[in-house]
Amino acid sequence: MAFESLSSRLQNVFGKLRGKGKLSEDDVNEALREVRLALLEADVNFKVVKELVAKIKEQAVGQEVMKSFTPGMVVIDIVNKELTALMGGTQSKLARSNRPPTVILMVGLQGAGKTTTSGKLARLLQKQNHRPLLAACDIYRPAAIKQLQVLGEQLKVPVFTMGDKTSPVEIAKNALEHAKDNNHDYLIVDTAGRLHIDEALMDELKQIREVVSPDEVLLVVDAMTGQDAVNVAESFNKQTELTGVVLTKLDGDTRGGAALSVKAVTGCPIKFAAMGEKTDALEPFYPDRMASRILGMGDMLTLIEKAQAGIDADKAKEMERKMRNAEFTFDDLIEQMEQVKKMGPLDELMNMIPGMGKLKGAQDMKVDDKQFGRVTAIVRSMTKIEKEKPELLNASRRKRIANGSGTSIQEVNKVIKQFDDMRKVMKQFSGMMGPGGKGFKNKGKGPLGKMGKNFRFPFG
Structure with a gap:
C-alpha cells in the first residue's frame, strides 16, 4: 500500500502526542525528530524534509498550541496542512484548450x-x-x-x-x-x-x-x-x-x-x-x-466517489430493501461482491475510512481474485431453491456443490457459515431499525458482536 511504512511511523508518533494533556517544547522537538526520521526513511528529499520540519516547528511551539485543550490534535492539524501544501495544496486539473483538440x-x-x-x-x-x-x-x-x-x-x-x-x-x-x-x-x-x-x-x-x-x-x-x-x-x-x-x-x-x-x-x-x-x-x-x-485520517471523499462510480443506485436500493426484510440470498451475495470489487482493492478501501487502517486485521483484507472465483463457483453450483433457502443444504447437497465447483467440502461449509452469519446480522438490524425498533444497543453482544470479532467476508 502507498505510504504504508511512513503512515505507520507517523501515526505512532502522533498517538503519543494525543495522550498528553499538555505539550512542552521538548515534547514537540522529540515528536518532530521522529517525523524527520520517518520522512527520510520514506526517501523524501533531504532539503524538503528540513524545510517541512522547520515550518511545522515554527507553528507547533507557539503559545496557542501549548495552551490548547487538545495540543496533540492541533500539532497533527498543522502537520496535515503542511503535508498538503508540500504536495501542491489543491488538485491540479488538466488544462483544456479553447480550440479542440x-x-x-x-x-x-x-x-x-x-x-x-x-x-x-x-x-x-x-x-x-x-x-x-x-x-x-x-x-x-x-x-x-x-x-x-x-x-x-x-x-x-x-x-x-x-x-x-x-x-x-x-x-x-x-x-x-x-x-x-x-x-x-x-x-x-x-x-x-x-x-x-x-x-x-x-x-x-x-x-x-x-x-x-x-x-x-x-x-x-x-x-x-x-x-x-x-x-x-x-x-x-x-x-x-x-x-x-x-x-x-x-x-x-x-x-x-x-x-x-x-x-x-x-x-x-x-x-x-x-x-x-x-x-x-x-x-x-x-x-x-x-x-x-x-x-490515518481516512479519505471519505474518494471512497464516496468510488462508490458512486461503481455501484448501481437502483440495485443498491433494492439490496437495502432485501437486507431490511431479511430476504438476502446467495445470488445477492455474489452481486454485492461484484459491486465491491468494482470499487477497487478492499484493503485500499478500508484505509479510506477514518481509523479503519489501524484496526487489527484490516491490513490483511485483500480481494483475492482466486478466492472470489471459488466463492462464485460454489454459489453457481447450487440450485435456485438452495440459493434462496440455505437451510436445505445438508451433507449430501454440500458434497455435490463441492464436486460441481471444484472446491472442497470445507470451503463450501465456510462460505455457507459466513453467509449465515451475515443473515443473522441483517435480521438483528431489521429488528432494531424497523418499525417500533428500539435502536442500536448491541454493545458487542449477540450475532452482531460476534460478527465484529469473528466474521470474515468471503474474499479471504
Missing part, C-alpha cells in the same frame, strides 16, 4: 509506464464523455505501437499510427490533423523513452513539442524509484518545461518519497496517480486527501 504530450524514461498510462488517461477522459485519440509516436521500443493498439482496442479508443518507419515528429503532426478532422477533443501523444536521459531524446521531444504545441506536457515517473523519480523530474523539467507529473506504481511504493518531494523540488504539480494495473486505475491526485490518508 487539447494536446497532451506524455514523456518519461523507458519502463516508467508511459504507454499504459496514456491508455489509462484516455479511459479516464472517455468516462467524462470526451473523445480522445491516442497517437503512437514511439517507433524505437519493440512492440510499443502494437501495445498501444491493443490498449486502444480494449478501451475502444482510436489509435493513430503510421508504423515504425516514419519519424515521430511527422506522426505527431499528422495525428494532430487527424484529431481536428475527426472531432477528437483530446490528443494523447505517446512518445519514446530511453533508459537514461540523453540529447537525442530531448531533441526529439522538443521537435514534437514545436509541431503540436501541447497544452500539457506530463512526465510519467515510477514512484518506486524514490529519489531517482525526483531527479528525473528535475532533469525533464529543465529541458521540456513540464506542466505536470503522473506517478505510476504508487500502490506498490510503501515509502512515498517521490510523491512528497516532486512538487517541492520541481515546482510541477502531481496531476494523476496510478494505483494499480487495471485500465481504470488512474486517479486525479488530491494533495489534501493524500495527506489525510498518510496521517
Whole structure:
C-alpha cells in the first residue's frame, strides 16, 4: 500500500502526542525528530524534509498550541496542512484548450509506464464523455505501437499510427490533423523513452513539442524509484518545461518519497496517480486527501466517489430493501461482491475510512481474485431453491456443490457459515431499525458482536 511504512511511523508518533494533556517544547522537538526520521526513511528529499520540519516547528511551539485543550490534535492539524501544501495544496486539473483538440504530450524514461498510462488517461477522459485519440509516436521500443493498439482496442479508443518507419515528429503532426478532422477533443501523444536521459531524446521531444504545441506536457515517473523519480523530474523539467507529473506504481511504493518531494523540488504539480494495473486505475491526485490518508485520517471523499462510480443506485436500493426484510440470498451475495470489487482493492478501501487502517486485521483484507472465483463457483453450483433457502443444504447437497465447483467440502461449509452469519446480522438490524425498533444497543453482544470479532467476508 502507498505510504504504508511512513503512515505507520507517523501515526505512532502522533498517538503519543494525543495522550498528553499538555505539550512542552521538548515534547514537540522529540515528536518532530521522529517525523524527520520517518520522512527520510520514506526517501523524501533531504532539503524538503528540513524545510517541512522547520515550518511545522515554527507553528507547533507557539503559545496557542501549548495552551490548547487538545495540543496533540492541533500539532497533527498543522502537520496535515503542511503535508498538503508540500504536495501542491489543491488538485491540479488538466488544462483544456479553447480550440479542440487539447494536446497532451506524455514523456518519461523507458519502463516508467508511459504507454499504459496514456491508455489509462484516455479511459479516464472517455468516462467524462470526451473523445480522445491516442497517437503512437514511439517507433524505437519493440512492440510499443502494437501495445498501444491493443490498449486502444480494449478501451475502444482510436489509435493513430503510421508504423515504425516514419519519424515521430511527422506522426505527431499528422495525428494532430487527424484529431481536428475527426472531432477528437483530446490528443494523447505517446512518445519514446530511453533508459537514461540523453540529447537525442530531448531533441526529439522538443521537435514534437514545436509541431503540436501541447497544452500539457506530463512526465510519467515510477514512484518506486524514490529519489531517482525526483531527479528525473528535475532533469525533464529543465529541458521540456513540464506542466505536470503522473506517478505510476504508487500502490506498490510503501515509502512515498517521490510523491512528497516532486512538487517541492520541481515546482510541477502531481496531476494523476496510478494505483494499480487495471485500465481504470488512474486517479486525479488530491494533495489534501493524500495527506489525510498518510496521517490515518481516512479519505471519505474518494471512497464516496468510488462508490458512486461503481455501484448501481437502483440495485443498491433494492439490496437495502432485501437486507431490511431479511430476504438476502446467495445470488445477492455474489452481486454485492461484484459491486465491491468494482470499487477497487478492499484493503485500499478500508484505509479510506477514518481509523479503519489501524484496526487489527484490516491490513490483511485483500480481494483475492482466486478466492472470489471459488466463492462464485460454489454459489453457481447450487440450485435456485438452495440459493434462496440455505437451510436445505445438508451433507449430501454440500458434497455435490463441492464436486460441481471444484472446491472442497470445507470451503463450501465456510462460505455457507459466513453467509449465515451475515443473515443473522441483517435480521438483528431489521429488528432494531424497523418499525417500533428500539435502536442500536448491541454493545458487542449477540450475532452482531460476534460478527465484529469473528466474521470474515468471503474474499479471504
